[in-house]
Amino acid sequence: MVMNLNVFKYYFREAGASLLRNSWLSIASIGTIIISLLILGSSILLILNVRYIASTVESSLEITVFLEDSLEQDRRERMEEEIYFIPGVTTVHFVSRAQALDELRTSFGERADILSGLEEDNPLPDSFRVKTKEAETVPAAAQQLAELSGVEQVRYGQGVVEKLLALTHWVRIWGSITMGVLGFAAIFLIATTIRMSVFSRRREIGIMKMLGATNFFVRMPFMLEGMFLGLGGGLVAALMINFGYLSLLSKVIVTLPFIQLISDPTSLYQVLGGLLGLGFAIGALGSAISLHRFLRV
Amino acid sequence: MIQLYNVSKIYDNGVKALNDVTLHIRKGEFIFLVGPSGAGKSTLTKLICREELPSRGQVVINGRSLARMRKRDVPYLRRKIGMVFQDFRLITNKTVFENVAFALEITGASNKDIKRAVPAVLRMVGLEKKAKMLPAQLSGGEQQRTCVARAIVNNPVLILADEPTGNLDPETSWDLMKLFMDINRRGTTIVMSTHAWDIVDSMKKRVVALGDGVITRDEESGAYGYES
Ligand SMILES: Nc1ncnc2c1ncn2[C@@H]1O[C@H](COP(=O)(O)OP(=O)(O)O)[C@@H](O)[C@H]1O
Ligand SMILES: [Mg+2]
Numbered sequence: 317m318v319m320n321l322n323v324f325k326y327y328f329r330e331a332g333a334s335l336l337r338n339s340w341l342s343i344a345s346i347g348t349i350i351i352s353l354l355i356l357g358s359s360i361l362l363i364l365n366v367r368y369i370a371s372t373v374e375s376s377l378e379i380t381v382f383l384e385d386s387l388e389q390d391r392r393e394r395m396e397e398e399i400y401f402i403p404g405v406t407t408v409h410f411v412s413r414a415q416a417l418d419e420l421r422t423s424f425g426e427r428a429d430i431l432s433g434l435e436e437d438n439p440l441p442d443s444f445r446v447k448t449k450e451a452e453t454v455p456a457a458a459q460q461l462a463e464l465s466g467v468e469q470v471r472y473g474q475g476v477v478e479k480l481l482a483l484t485h486w487v488r489i490w491g492s493i494t495m496g497v498l499g500f501a502a503i504f505l506i507a508t509t510i511r512m513s514v515f516s517r518r519r520e521i522g523i524m525k526m527l528g529a530t531n532f533f534v535r536m537p538f539m540l541e542g543m544f545l546g547l548g549g550g551l552v553a554a555l556m557i558n559f560g561y562l563s564l565l566s567k568v569i570v571t572l573p574f575i576q577l578i579s580d581p582t583s584l585y586q587v588l589g590g591l592l593g594l595g596f597a598i599g600a601l602g603s604a605i606s607l608h609r610f611l612r613v
Numbered sequence: 614m615i616q617l618y619n620v621s622k623i624y625d626n627g628v629k630a631l632n633d634v635t636l637h638i639r640k641g642e643f644i645f646l647v648g649p650s651g652a653g654k655s656t657l658t659k660l661i662c663r664e665e666l667p668s669r670g671q672v673v674i675n676g677r678s679l680a681r682m683r684k685r686d687v688p689y690l691r692r693k694i695g696m697v698f699q700d701f702r703l704i705t706n707k708t709v710f711e712n713v714a715f716a717l718e719i720t721g722a723s724n725k726d727i728k729r730a731v732p733a734v735l736r737m738v739g740l741e742k743k744a745k746m747l748p749a750q751l752s753g754g755e756q757q758r759t760c761v762a763r764a765i766v767n768n769p770v771l772i773l774a775d776e777p778t779g780n781l782d783p784e785t786s787w788d789l790m791k792l793f794m795d796i797n798r799r800g801t802t803i804v805m806s807t808h809a810w811d812i813v814d815s816m817k818k819r820v821v822a823l824g825d826g827v828i829t830r831d832e833e834s835g836a837y838g839y840e841s
Contacts, residue, residue: 322724326718519702520704524715526696528692528720530719
C-alpha cells in the first residue's frame, strides 16, 4: 500500500467535507455520543467515589458504646476489661461527655457557635469507642456490647457502608442499561450518517472504482468521518466531565468538608481517557458497520 | 492481449446479453464495436474491465483469467484500462485539472508526479487553457476530452470507449477521433463501441458487429454495414 502525504490529505479533506454536508446528522450523532458518555463518565465517578468513601469509613469503623448516666467509676473500669475480652476487639477508649462535646465543636468548625450554651447542660453521655480488627466482626461485637450491664446504647456504622455499596449496585445497573441503550443509539446514528455520506457520493464512488481505486482508498474517508464524530463526542464529554467534576470537588470541599472525594488527577485522567477512547471506538464501529452493509466494493 | 473464449453473459433478470462470443484483440489494435441498441456492446466492455463476470466462458487479459483474478487485484487491472463514456462521468465539483489528477491521486502518486503528468496530458487533448474550469463551464467536446485526458494519464495499455461520441456533434466527434488515433499511434489499444457509421466507414479499422449477443461480422478495415 502506497501511503503518502497527498493521500492522507485527500482522506482528511473528504471526511471533513462529508461532515459539513451532513451537518445535522453529524450533530445528532455527536450529541448522542456526548450524552451516553456523560452518563457513563458520571456513573463511573460516582461508583469510584462511593467505593472510596466506603473504604475510608470502613477503615475508621468503630463502635460507640453509650453508657448510662448514673454509672459509677469502678463499674466503668470493670466494663473496660470486659469489653477487651469480647472476640475481635482491638482497642477500647473512654470518651467523657465533655470530650465528646469538644469533638463535636471541632467538627462544626466555624459554625460551632450553634453549640454554645450546651456546656451548662451537656446532653451527651459518656462513651467507649471500641475498634475491631475487621469490619465483619463489628455486628457480633456490637451485640455482645449491648448485653453488658450499664450500657445504654450501642452504635456503629448503622449500615452506612452497606447502604453506600447498595447504591453503587443500582448505579452500576442503571448506568449500564442507559449507557448501553444510548451507546447503541450512537452507533446507529453514526452508521446512518455514514450511510447518507455514501449515498450522496455514490456517483463519485462509481467513478473512483472505474479509475481503479482500492477498497481501502474508497472506504478510508468514510471511516475517518465516523472516527471524527466519535472522537469529537468523546472529547466534548471528557471536557464536560472534567470541568463538572472539578467544580463539584471545589464545592464539596467548602460545604461538606467531612466527605472525602477522589481528587488525584491520575484517576480522573484515566476516566477521561477512557471516555475519549470509547467515543473513538463507537465512531469506528458505527462507520465499519455502515461500510460493511452499504459499501460493498 | 485480450481473448474472450465462448463467453456468454446472462444477467440476473434472465436477459441473455452475450451468447457464446469468441474474440481476440491484439495489442495496438483499433476496434469498432457496432450493432443496434441492446446488441451487447456495453456488456462486452464491462466484461473486459471486470465490472461484470461472464456466466460462461473465459475473459483473458495478458494471460490472466479475469474470473480467477482476486478481488483485491481488480483495481490494478482498472488502472491499466482507461475508460471513456457517453456521459463523461466527470466529478462536477472538481476542476478539469483536479478531475484528471484524481486518476493519479487514487494510485497514491506524489504531488510532484501529478504536477508533471497532468499538464502534459491536458496539452495533448488541447485543454491546457481550461485547466481551472469546472465541467459545467465546458462544452460537450471539452468535457469528453477531459474524460480522455483522465483515461490516458495513467498510461493505460487499453482504452475502452462506450459510445464516446454519443453526445457530441459531428465536428467535435471528429476532433475526438483524431485524438484517439493519436493515442492509438503511441501504441495504446482502443476498443470503441459506436453508432457513428460515418466515422467507422471512413476510418477503415477493424469492425466487430454484434447482434442479439452474437458476433455477426468481424472484418479488418471494415465498414459500419447497413444490414442492421
Ligand atoms: N445490468 C443489467 N441487468 C440486466 N440486464 C441488462 C443489464 N445491462 C444490460 N442488460 C441487457 O442486456 C442486453 C444488452 O445490453 P447492452 O450490453 O447494454 O447493449 P448495447 O450496449 O449494445 O446497447 C440488453 O437487453 C439490456 O437490456
Ligand atoms: Mg450500450
